[in-house]
Amino acid sequence: MHHPKFVIKQGSSDEYSFHLTASNSEIILVSQRYGSRESAENGVASVKTNAPHDERYRRRTSKDEQRYFVLKAANGEVIGTSEMYRADAGMEGGIASVKRWAAGAGLEG
16 A cells, blocks of 8 residues: 655646645545646645645536536635546545545655
8 A cells, every 4th residue: 555645746838736646546636737846835735734624625516427626725726626526425535535645645756
């Protein structure tokens, strides 16, 4: 079993993003793009701060009826988006995973 972690990656256009993986190595949250590594690291810190608070999650439905969630900061900005789920139960499981793993997740990249 792997340890939960945030992975920061630099894209081809000098932008940075991160994702959070659970202990099974599945990606459970993906960030927006940031203009600097420092900003991406601040985004990771924001996920760690906001992940425990259920009121920061917005549950949504895509155009093709799949379920997903976004995690928002206290100021209302989106700091992470989940994968798509076929059912509410999967989405709720994804939220539970972010709540469980974010605070103790390491940083790689």
